[in-house]
Amino acid sequence: MRICVLGGDGYCGWATALYLSRKGHDVAIVDNFLRRQWDHELGVQTLTPIQPLSDRLRVWQELTGNVIESYAGDVTDYDFLAQVIESFQPGAVVHFAEQRAAPYSMIDRKHAVFTQVNNVVGTLNLLFAIKELAPDCHIIKLGTMGEYGTPNIDIEEGYIKIEHNGRNDVLPFPKQPGSFYHLSKVHDSHNMMFACKIWGLRATDLNQGVVYGTVTDETNMHEALINRFDYDEIFGTVLNRFCIQAAVGHPLTVYGTGGQTRGFLDIRDTVRCIEIACHNPAAPGECRVFNQFTEQFSVVDLAHMVKTAAAEMGLPVEIEHLPTPRVEAEQHYYNAKHSKLVDLGLRPHFLSDSLLDSLMNIAMKYQDRVDRSLFLPQVNWRSSRNQRSRKAAAALSMSGD
Amino acid sequence: MRICVLGGDGYCGWATALYLSRKGHDVAIVDNFLRRQWDHELGVQTLTPIQPLSDRLRVWQELTGNVIESYAGDVTDYDFLAQVIESFQPGAVVHFAEQRAAPYSMIDRKHAVFTQVNNVVGTLNLLFAIKELAPDCHIIKLGTMGEYGTPNIDIEEGYIKIEHNGRNDVLPFPKQPGSFYHLSKVHDSHNMMFACKIWGLRATDLNQGVVYGTVTDETNMHEALINRFDYDEIFGTVLNRFCIQAAVGHPLTVYGTGGQTRGFLDIRDTVRCIEIACHNPAAPGECRVFNQFTEQFSVVDLAHMVKTAAAEMGLPVEIEHLPTPRVEAEQHYYNAKHSKLVDLGLRPHFLSDSLLDSLMNIAMKYQDRVDRSLFLPQVNWRSSRNQRSRKAAAALSMSGD
Numbered sequence: 001m002r003i004c005v006l007g008g009d010g011y012c013g014w015a016t017a018l019y020l021s022r023k024g025h026d027v028a029i030v031d032n033f034l035r036r037q038w039d040h041e042l043g044v045q046t047l048t049p050i051q052p053l054s055d056r057l058r059v060w061q062e063l064t065g066n067v068i069e070s071y072a073g074d075v076t077d078y079d080f081l082a083q084v085i086e087s088f089q090p091g092a093v094v095h096f097a098e099q100r101a102a103p104y105s106m107i108d109r110k111h112a113v114f115t116q117v118n119n120v121v122g123t124l125n126l127l128f129a130i131k132e133l134a135p136d137c138h139i140i141k142l143g144t145m146g147e148y149g150t151p152n153i154d155i156e157e158g159y160i161k162i163e164h165n166g167r168n169d170v171l172p173f174p175k176q177p178g179s180f181y182h183l184s185k186v187h188d189s190h191n192m193m194f195a196c197k198i199w200g201l202r203a204t205d206l207n208q209g210v211v212y213g214t215v216t217d218e219t220n221m222h223e224a225l226i227n228r229f230d231y232d233e234i235f236g237t238v239l240n241r242f243c244i245q246a247a248v249g250h251p252l253t254v255y256g257t258g259g260q261t262r263g264f265l266d267i268r269d270t271v272r273c274i275e276i277a278c279h280n281p282a283a284p285g286e287c288r289v290f291n292q293f294t295e296q297f298s299v300v301d302l303a304h305m306v307k308t309a310a311a312e313m314g315l316p317v318e319i320e321h322l323p324t325p326r327v328e329a330e331q332h333y334y335n336a337k338h339s340k341l342v343d344l345g346l347r348p349h350f351l352s353d354s355l356l357d358s359l360m361n362i363a364m365k366y367q368d369r370v371d372r373s374l375f376l377p378q379v380n381w382r383s384s385r386n387q388r389s390r391k392a393a394a395a396l397s398m399s400g401d
Numbered sequence: 402m403r404i405c406v407l408g409g410d411g412y413c414g415w416a417t418a419l420y421l422s423r424k425g426h427d428v429a430i431v432d433n434f435l436r437r438q439w440d441h442e443l444g445v446q447t448l449t450p451i452q453p454l455s456d457r458l459r460v461w462q463e464l465t466g467n468v469i470e471s472y473a474g475d476v477t478d479y480d481f482l483a484q485v486i487e488s489f490q491p492g493a494v495v496h497f498a499e500q501r502a503a504p505y506s507m508i509d510r511k512h513a514v515f516t517q518v519n520n521v522v523g524t525l526n527l528l529f530a531i532k533e534l535a536p537d538c539h540i541i542k543l544g545t546m547g548e549y550g551t552p553n554i555d556i557e558e559g560y561i562k563i564e565h566n567g568r569n570d571v572l573p574f575p576k577q578p579g580s581f582y583h584l585s586k587v588h589d590s591h592n593m594m595f596a597c598k599i600w601g602l603r604a605t606d607l608n609q610g611v612v613y614g615t616v617t618d619e620t621n622m623h624e625a626l627i628n629r630f631d632y633d634e635i636f637g638t639v640l641n642r643f644c645i646q647a648a649v650g651h652p653l654t655v656y657g658t659g660g661q662t663r664g665f666l667d668i669r670d671t672v673r674c675i676e677i678a679c680h681n682p683a684a685p686g687e688c689r690v691f692n693q694f695t696e697q698f699s700v701v702d703l704a705h706m707v708k709t710a711a712a713e714m715g716l717p718v719e720i721e722h723l724p725t726p727r728v729e730a731e732q733h734y735y736n737a738k739h740s741k742l743v744d745l746g747l748r749p750h751f752l753s754d755s756l757l758d759s760l761m762n763i764a765m766k767y768q769d770r771v772d773r774s775l776f777l778p779q780v781n782w783r784s785s786r787n788q789r790s791r792k793a794a795a796a797l798s799m800s801g802d
Contacts, residue, residue, distance in 0.1 A: 078510060109479060109525070109526070109529040112525060112529075113522055113525055113526075116521055116522075116525065116588075116592075117518055117521070117522065120517055120518070120521065120588070121514055121517075121518065124510070124513060124514055124517065124581075125510070125514075128510040128513070128785055131785045132785055132786070151570045151572055152568055152569065152570035153563060153564075153565040153566065153568045153569065153570050153572075154565060154566050154568070160563070160565065160575075162554060162561070162563055162565075162575070163554075163564070164554040164555060164561065164563075165554065165555045167553055167554045167555070167734070168553065168554065169552045169553035169554050171552055171554075171575035171577065172575045172576065172577065173575070174561075174563070174572035174573045174574070174575050175573065175591065176572070176573065176594075177591065177595065178595075179595075180525075180592070180595070183588075183591050183592055183595060186588075186591055187517075187521070187584075187587075187588040187591070190576065190578065190584050190587055190588070191517075191581070191584055193577075194578065194579075194580075194581070194584060197728060198728040198782050198783060199783065199785065327598060327599040333568070381599050382599060382600065384529055384532045384533055384600065385533070
């Protein structure tokens with residue numbers, strides 16, 4: 001199949017592009033490299049020394065003989081995106097090309113507006129480009145489990161049958177997103193559902209949980225193919241950050257009580273879920289929603305698992321409870337359904353001690369690259385102006401002691 | 402009370418600004434005059450010859466002694482908006498300053514993207530400006546009943562108690578908006594709900610039905626205060642358009658069977674609802690939703706009411722069923738709650754023969770200004786490129802016959 005991976009130079013996108021290429025698909029990566037630019041803006045770096053996309057793709061071709069095409073540009077530029085769709089003629093487009101960090105969207109007004117405009121316009125452009133240039137192409141859009149928030153009822157996969165005053169209907173599941181970023185994904189979901197309805201497009205909205213891990217079979221083939229491994233308070237996801245904190249002897253930073261429960265998945269399952277979606281396209285006019293995660297954990301449970309695994313490796317680790325910088329329930333009911341991808345063949349990689357070992361070993365390998373000042377949250381949801389950059393700069397200079 | 406009316410030069414905004422001024426409030430109008438610009442873009446005009454804002458305000462001051470301040474600028478320009486909030490220090494802000502026509506948003510990609518970016522960014526800017534500069538100010542935001550779509554269950558006012566698998570919660574009512582414009586209002590609603598939660602802002606989201614009528618006590622005081630009366634397929638709301646069609650002997654243009662049922666209200670109730678919201682502010686942290694309409698009608702019912710009223714005035718009128726240019730259910734269940742504003746004191750002006758007479762009389766008074774080519778729908782929801790402007794130009798030249 002011809003598959004376009006929008007945002008294919010990022011964390012999930014890179015692993016996905018290689019996986020699909022190895023499986024024999026014709027893959028094109030579309031990226032504007034903004035994710036790399038944000039590292040500079042924020043003064044952070046991935047733990048792992050990632051290579052420029054051109055080097056990555058050259059090594060991939062040398063190792064496998066597979067060519068991954070690349071298009072450098074921005075999906076918010078319609079002329080560019082339309083030219084890509086027209087020339088590549090994909091059978092599926094996987095859309096990772098969004099700003100994906102909640103704290104980034106909460107820095108201040110400009111970051112909130114940027115996140116929403118960037119994500120909403122990119123997705124609108126994609127919907128129009130597919131309608132106009134490749135109407136049978138299957139759109140596989142990355143959403144987030146964070147669209148649902150933490151309601152006091154079971155979370156279904158996208159839609160819920162509601163009985164009310166003696167009547168009933170199946171309606172979009174009510175959304176209570178917890179950041180301007182999560183809101184942008186809710187906006188996308190509504191826009192995409194509508195476009196499928198009026199134009200008969202095919203779409204799968206993957207409400208993904210928190211991804212952990214960094215190694216896949218493909219990125220492991222060569223040092224130049226190594227994937228991002230973010231641990232900073234903005235782009236680092238919680239389990240990855242805990243493993244790096246453990247590896248360098250920093251307390252695990254739990255926000256509040258840590259009772260916040262979320263869905264999680266291994267990045268090796270992310271790539272497999274995308275392939276499953278590609279092989280099982282939505283019907284014309286269908287906007288299908290899959291909850292893409294494999295297990296639920298509370299944050300404090302994860303902290304204890306990392307602490308235990310670290311102890312077995314001889315790494316003593318403390319757990320530190322910080323005031324949560326977010327506005328969120330610290331204790332709540334959480335039961336989210338996630339059977340549709342399993343029904344289509346997903347065999348999950350459940351979280352294991354060996355995976356935690358592996359993450360901590362990678363962290364130890366690159367520990368000279370760790371900047372401890374990046375662990376602590378500096379973006380407060382209750383403030384509308386977080387002067388993060390300056391604080392980070394100050395912290396960085398202190399870390400030179 | 403000091404009240405800022407964003408979009409105060411438009412159809413609902415102008416009537417509201419005058420009403421609040423006459424009631425003794427200190428009113429400021431903020432407008433960028435884009436609504437007037439869209440008339441030029443589309444080659445349409447309000448039936449009524451409206452005056453420039455500066456003339457309107459001068460006459461208002463001469464008649465009443467009341468000064469309405471005006472600020473010319475765009476709410477998507479944060480520096481401008483912040484300066485307005487800081488200098489005027491409103492106790493309430495009424496936010497009408499959005500692109501509000503579904504067909505306009507469906508013309509093509511650029512109009513869809515414009516509508517969503519304009520509306521979402523304007524509202525985000527307002528939320529940030531209030532948080533930073535006037536955190537106790539009550540935000541009164543115009544939403545639309547079209548956010549809900551036409552679910553097969555009763556529509557509640559913003560939130561619904563859902564029982565599911567033995568548990569329950571009160572959640573945002575699921576939204577199924579029917580155009581890129583209606584989607585923009587859903588995006589706004591989600592953003593505003595979140596901002597109230599994290600920052601403790603006070604907000605009322607008025608999900609308004611279809612407004613009809615043009616005259617209020619205040620706009621009726623002088624010819625220079627006359628309000629807009631739009632009848633074109635883009636900005637004209639259905640009942641206003643029917644009355645003008647009847648007045649000039651054009652068939653009433655019903656889309657499909659006309660079984661589409663919606664909530665309606667008289668513009669004299671719009672202004673009163675805004676005042677009620679001002680006098681009864683939401684609590685800090687509360688994002689309250691009122692469904693702002695007074696009666697439900699199907700489109701074909703309205704057509705028959707206009708036909709009957711016209712016949713009594715000696716105007717023979719036909720009803721013409723056109724294929725609907727929209728993607729919408731032509732027959733559906735519809736029962737939307739709307740008791741909260743009545744509980745707070747709204748005494749509705751129900752639709753009456755005398756109102757229809759009055760609208761048709763105004764239409765006859767200005768019938769030389771009617772361009773019949775503007776009655777017919779030219780924006781098709783199923784197309785992503787409606788070349789409306791050129792078609793309208795062609796139709797205009799033909800209407801010169």
